Amino acid sequence: PATAAAAPAPRAKTLPDAQTVTQVQHWTESLFSFRCTRPQSLRFRSGEFVMLGLMGDNGKPLLRAYSIASPSWDDELEFYSIKVQDGPLTSKLQHIGVGDEIILRPKPVGTLVHDALLPGKRLWLLATGTGFAPFASLTRDPETYEKYESVVVMHTCRDAADLEYGRQLIAALREDPLIGEMVEGKLQYYPTTTREETPFMGRITDNLASGKVFEDLDLAGPLTPEADRVMVCGSLGFNLDIKTLMEGWGLREGANSDPAEFVVEKAFVGE
Ligand code: A2P
16 A cells, blocks of 8 residues: 555654654664655755754754765765763663754864865775765765875775775765766775774774785885875874874875865764
8 A cells, every 4th residue: 555655644744853764774683774854954064063963851952073974065964973881872872763863063063175185196094983974075076086096095994884985985976877987986995993803904093104004005115295185083092193294294284274185083973
C-alpha cells in the first residue's frame, strides 16, 4: 500500500534555530554521522564550524562546536561526531533520528579555511579521530583542487573501524561524476592505525618525521615553506606536536587575518 512507504510529515519547528535531521549513520559504538536541513541564510566556507546541539532538560540549549563536514555547495549539512556515553550532549545526540530537530546557530567560524593559507603547491590535511570532519568538507570542495597541484590526506585512529567514515568518503569522491575528474592523480589518502594491526600503521607525527609517508606515497619530503600548506585538526597533544614539527621545517602558523603556511584547530566535542 502506498501509504506504508510514505515519508513522515515534517513536524512543526518548535526550537529556536531548529533544523530537521534527514539522515543518521552509526559507524562504531563511539562514532556516528548525521545530516540535517540547511538554513537558507547559512553561507559558510568549507572547513568552518558552527554551534550545534539539543534543548537541555533545564530548558536551555546545550550546544557544542561542530565542524561542518559537508562542502559549501551542498543543500544539506553533515556532521561527524563521537558518542560519549555520559557526555552531556552526545549521550542524547547519538539517539537522534530522521525527522527530529536539532538546534544549529547559523554563525560559521574557523581557521581551517583556504583564506588562512598563502598560495602553495601541495596541501596536507592532517587529522586524528573526528578531526577528519572539516576535511570531509574541504576534500569535497572543488576549490581545494583548483588551488593546489596535489592534496595529501593523512588520517590516524586507533582502530581500522574508526577510519571507515573517511575511507568511504574518499572512495566516493573518486567515483563522483563532478569531483572524480578533479581528484584523479591529485588526491592521495594515507589512513593509518596506531593500535589495531593493519598494513599502514603509526602516528602522523612519526610517519612525517621518519619520512615513511613520503616513501610510501612516492613524494618529495620533507615539507617546505615554499611548496607546502598544511591544515591540522586533532587532539590537543597532536596539534602541539604537529606545530613543533611544522615550525622545525620553517612553516609558520596562519590565521584569517594573517595567512601563512599552516593552520590548526582542535577537534571539537571531547565531552
Ligand atoms: P596513539 O594510539 O598512539 O595514542 P585518541 O583516540 O586518543 O583521540 O587518539 C586518536 C589517534 O591520535 C590515535 O591513533 C593516537 O595514537 C593519535 N595521537 C594521540 N596523540 C597524538 C600525538 N600527540 N601525536 C600524534 N598522534 C597522536
